[in-house]
Amino acid sequence: MENLIKIIKRDQxxxxxxxxxxxxxxxxxxxxxxxxxxxxxxKPFEALKFFFIVPIADMYGFSELLLKATPLCLIAIGLxxxxxxxxxxxxxxxxxxxGAIVSGGVALLFYNQEGFYILPIVILAGxxxxxxxxxxxxxxxxxxxTNEILVSLMxxxxxxxxxxxxxxxxxxxxxxxxxxxxxxxxxSARLPLLAEGLRIHAGIFLALAxxxxxxxxxxxxxxxxxxxxxxxxxxxxxxxxYKGKKMxxxxxxxxxxxxxLAGVGEITGPIGQLHREVSPDYGFTAIIVAFLGRLNPVxxxxxxxxxxxxxxxxxxxxxxxxxxxxxxxVFQGMILFFLxxxxxxxxxxxxxxxxxx
Amino acid sequence: MIIxxxxxxLIIASIMASAVPLxxxxxxxxxxxxxxVLNLGVEGMMxxxxxxxxxxxxxxxxxxxxxxxxxxxxxxxxxxxxxxTQTLITNHVATGLALTIFGIGISAMIGKNFVGIxxxxxxxxxxxxxxxxxxxxxxxxxxxxxxxxxxxxxxITNYFLKKTKIGLIxxxxxxxxxxxxxxxxxxxxxxxxxxxxxxxMCGLAGAYLSMIYTPQWIENMTGGRGxxxxxxxxxxxxxxxxxxxxAMIFGGLTIIQFHMQAIGVRxxxxxxxxxxxxVTIIVLVVISRDSRKIRLSTPSSLGKSFYKDN
Numbered sequence: 001m002e003n004l005i006k007i008i009k010r011d012q013x014x015x016x017x018x019x020x021x022x023x024x025x026x027x028x029x030x031x032x033x034x035x036x037x038x039x040x041x042x043k044p045f046e047a048l049k050f051f052f053i054v055p056i057a058d059m060y061g062f063s064e065l066l067l068k069a070t071p072l073c074l075i076a077i078g079l080x081x082x083x084x085x086x087x088x089x090x091x092x093x094x095x096x097x098x099g100a101i102v103s104g105g106v107a108l109l110f111y112n113q114e115g116f117y118i119l120p121i122v123i124l125a126g127x128x129x130x131x132x133x134x135x136x137x138x139x140x141x142x143x144x145x146t147n148e149i150l151v152s153l154m155x156x157x158x159x160x161x162x163x164x165x166x167x168x169x170x171x172x173x174x175x176x177x178x179x180x181x182x183x184x185x186x187x188s189a190r191l192p193l194l195a196e197g198l199r200i201h202a203g204i205f206l207a208l209a210x211x212x213x214x215x216x217x218x219x220x221x222x223x224x225x226x227x228x229x230x231x232x233x234x235x236x237x238x239x240x241x242y243k244g245k246k247m248x249x250x251x252x253x254x255x256x257x258x259x260x261l262a263g264v265g266e267i268t269g270p271i272g273q274l275h276r277e278v279s280p281d282y283g284f285t286a287i288i289v290a291f292l293g294r295l296n297p298v299x300x301x302x303x304x305x306x307x308x309x310x311x312x313x314x315x316x317x318x319x320x321x322x323x324x325x326x327x328x329x330v331f332q333g334m335i336l337f338f339l340x341x342x343x344x345x346x347x348x349x350x351x352x353x354x355x356x357x
Numbered sequence: 358m359i360i361x362x363x364x365x366x367l368i369i370a371s372i373m374a375s376a377v378p379l380x381x382x383x384x385x386x387x388x389x390x391x392x393x394v395l396n397l398g399v400e401g402m403m404x405x406x407x408x409x410x411x412x413x414x415x416x417x418x419x420x421x422x423x424x425x426x427x428x429x430x431x432x433x434x435x436x437x438x439x440x441x442t443q444t445l446i447t448n449h450v451a452t453g454l455a456l457t458i459f460g461i462g463i464s465a466m467i468g469k470n471f472v473g474i475x476x477x478x479x480x481x482x483x484x485x486x487x488x489x490x491x492x493x494x495x496x497x498x499x500x501x502x503x504x505x506x507x508x509x510x511x512x513i514t515n516y517f518l519k520k521t522k523i524g525l526i527x528x529x530x531x532x533x534x535x536x537x538x539x540x541x542x543x544x545x546x547x548x549x550x551x552x553x554x555x556x557x558m559c560g561l562a563g564a565y566l567s568m569i570y571t572p573q574w575i576e577n578m579t580g581g582r583g584x585x586x587x588x589x590x591x592x593x594x595x596x597x598x599x600x601x602x603x604a605m606i607f608g609g610l611t612i613i614q615f616h617m618q619a620i621g622v623r624x625x626x627x628x629x630x631x632x633x634x635x636v637t638i639i640v641l642v643v644i645s646r647d648s649r650k651i652r653l654s655t656p657s658s659l660g661k662s663f664y665k666d667n
Contacts, residue, residue, distance in 0.1 A: 040466075088450055145648040146641050149397065149450065150588045154634040157581050165627035287454060326465035333459025337437065340447040340455065347446070 006351045013346045021346065022292050022299070025339035026306060032334055033327075042321060050320050051313035051327070061312065063198040067270070068311045071096070071262035071279070073207040073304035075286035077214045078258025080295040081251040084218070085227040086234065089252055091137065091152025092259040093283025095130040097159035099260025100267045101166065102129025104274035107189040107267075108171060108182055118188040123206075123264050130260020131253045133159065138252030142245040148252075156283070167274055181275040191268045203265030207304075210258055215297040227251065259283060280311065281329075288336045307332060366495040368612065373496070374570060376608030377507040378403070378562040378579075382586035383593070383600045384510045385558025390590055391518060392551035393531035393658035397453025398438055400583025401460025402556050406431045406563025408464040411574040412471055420479060424503070424564055431560020432553045434460060439552040443545050446662045461577065468574050476572030501569050503561065510558075514597035527551060531656035534663040544663050559583070581634065588637045592644055594654040603640075607633055 033051070034044035055061050075092045082089040103126030110118045136155060140146040164180070173183045191201040218224040226247060230237040237244060266278050289307050293300030314328030382399055389396050396402075410427030414420060438456050441447045482505065483498035490497075518524040529537040530547045538544050566582075567574050585607055593599035614629035645651050 090454060140638070140642055144642045144646050145651065146638075146645045147588075147591060150584065150591070150641060151638050153584050154581075154588070154637050157634045158631045161627040161631040165625050168627075169625065284458060287451075288458070291451060324466045324469045326462045326469075329458060329462030330466060331462075333455050333462055336451065336455035337441065337459065340441055340452055341445050343447060344445040 008349045008351055010347055010349055017345050018294065019299070021342040022294065022303065022339060024342045025292070025335055028338040028342070029331060029334045032338075033331055036327070036330065037323070040323070042323060047317060047321060047323060050317045050323075051331075052309055054320070055312035055316040056309065060198060063195070063200040064312055065305065065308050066204055067200050068308035069304040070204045070207045071265055071282045072286050072289045072308055073300055074203075074210055074262040074265070075259045075283055076289035076293060076300045076304060077207075077210045077297060078255035079286055079290040080214065080293075080297070080300065081217075081227065081254045083231075083290055084295050085230045085247060085251050087138075087141075087248055087251055088149045089134065089137065089152050089255050090149055090287060091134075091154075091156050091283070092255065092286055093279060093281060094152065094156035094159040095133045095256040095259035096263040096266070096279050096283045097156070097163055098133035098263070099126040099130035099256075100263030100274065100278045101159070101163055102126060102132075103260070103264045104182065104185075104267050105166075105171070107185040108274075110189055111183050111186055114186055114188045116188070118186065119191070119268075122185075122189045122268060123261065126260045126264030127257040128260070130256040130258070130263065132256070134252040134256025134259070135249065138249045142248050163274070163278065164276060167276055171274065173273075182273050185268060185272050189268055190272055191265060193270075199270040201265065201269035203261075203269055206261050206265065210261075211297045211301060218297065223247075223250070259286075285311075285332055288332050292335060292339055307335070310335075362492040363495060366492040368616070370495045370500075372605060372608040372612045373508070374500070374504065374608070375611045376604035377504055378565050378570065378582055379586050379589060379604040379607055380507045380510060380600060381503075381562035381565065382559045382583060383589040383604065384514045384597055385555040385562070386586060387514065387590050387593070387595060387597055387600065388518075388527065388558075389551045389555035390659055391531045391595060391656055392527050392548045393534060393656050393661065393663070394442065394548050394552055395449045395453065395660035396435070396438055396456070396552060396555055397450055397587065398435070398456025398460065399555075399559050399586050400579055400581070401457035402431045402434055402559035403563035403566070403579045403583045403586075404464040404577070405434045405460045406560030407567040407578055408468045408471070408563075408574060409560065410564030411476070411567040411572075412467060414477055414568055415471060415474055418477075420477065420568070423568060424561070427564030427568075428557040428560040431556040431558070431563070433556075435552050435556025435559075438556075439549045442662065443548050443552070446664055449660045449662070457583070465576050468576060471574040472576065474573065476568060479569045479572065501565075503565050503569060507565075508601070511597040511601045518597070528656075531658055534658050538663075538665055544665070548663070559586075562586070585633060585637055588641055591651075592640055594644070594650070595656065596654070606640075607637070610636055 030048060034048055037044045037047040056065050079089060079092055103122045106125040107122045133155065137148040137151040140151050141148040167180045167182055171182045173181060191203050194200045194202065226242045229240065262282060263278060267274055285307060289300060289303045293303035310328040310331045314325040317323040317327065318325045382403055386396060386399055406427040409430035410423045413426040414423035438452055441452045442449050479501050481499045481501055486498040487494055518528060526542055526547060530542060530544050534544045563579065566578060571578065589600055589603045592603045610633045614632065617629060618626060
């Protein structure tokens, strides 16, 4: 008996498999998830049902799904600019937090005023905050040759501590009985809710706009082409004479702006004030969303919906079956593992050949 | 006067204690990186080590089983990374991130039942000499075996890389996998082993935190130490001895915040907590500014996949 299977390197990555492997990864995650539930002593099918179907079975659940998918989609779109061009910005969580801080600070300036001009200023402030924060790793990378992975990540911890300091100290609500939160923003600083009784807000339009704009930039502009080339080979990009430094800073700024906008959505949407936990790690989860969506704007929409379920599912499963809520994170890690693993099929063909006797 | 000198000794000892997990994790990661593999999953492997050690200690009651179990847990979780990056040739950065996310989730899931349980006392060596010599005694005596191991590790690692044949092979694989492969070295195997070794050290670092340093299980208790350990490797320019210096600086920053608060310095506590992260960034900038020096000391194939057509 000889080998029954043979592994052959493909001449070119298969395009069909490029978009099929995310589906395969999700399927494998469900399978492994069921297994984990079984090991933990839960009925796997029931647990998966509570995790993935029950949370989105009604209108409210569906609107919650969109609510969670909105920041994930926005951030992932921004990150795809960085990842496409080989820039490893993994500090979107910090850029989100800093965006929330700046826009929250501006919103607090107007806390007792109303006016149509307030919301645009608040949104803009969030984007600028995110850009400022993303510019730190970008500038350090371009001018000081500093590793952007470590810098952007360290800044996440710093941003959360700044936020903590502000909501406990100088910005805490004077009438708030020392709760770690600020005043409520005025209604003019709030993103309008889309329907009575649901929490889904106008931030979703920001996410959709980012999808359209990024699609246009990726596939219709010179910048998109430059990013693609730099992603494939930095040497080629240099040879072609692209301004590498300018592009690095630009993709970080775009990415930071998107994360900052996601931060704006979190605080001016349903909550309407700054408090300690503006984001349940959306910035990190969005990295998975970006990969699962294949750094493709349309793919990212689907990926953000899929990954958003893990947030909702974790809550539902905890309430109904006492499954620990961290299962959500475990699922997110597994999706990325399986996705990366199934990428093997992109570059290698597995051929089944008859056994030789 | 003697009391004051002893107090300084105690502060230095506490700085050393907080440097231990950084030294362990950095030295482990350094070997992994020297073989050409960038594993960003340090934080995830540490937290898995932390919960495994604490859980095994609580369940079995044996400290030895707990310490080695934590190392084994680090090995097991790094096997996922090794399989993905070496056998399935996945991207190192993305796989490492997945490992960290996965590790934090799994540890919180396992750790749910261990929150609030008090830790056990970990035996110390030379406890009877604690007051023998002023100043030096608190630094030298009365620490756990892991503590002594951590401070020996940079020297062992240095000797291993520079003076032993296997060390040479590891460096060859990291600097020029193609030539190493042509010399008949199994590049993939060497890298597998270096990744697993890194996992074991990160597991030990985590166990030190949950069993000796803190000692209890707190969710997310590594609190970014894994990332600081990664930064330390860059800081050291892949030289184990310099890891010792870096880890002491960061240990010092952690300890100083407690003492500043105790003295009553009026700086917001959040600023002091942020200090290690900010200093990490500054140090990275200073070190990396000289791009030529970094390029010379970085393992040439760091983070690049190696694939050999059979």
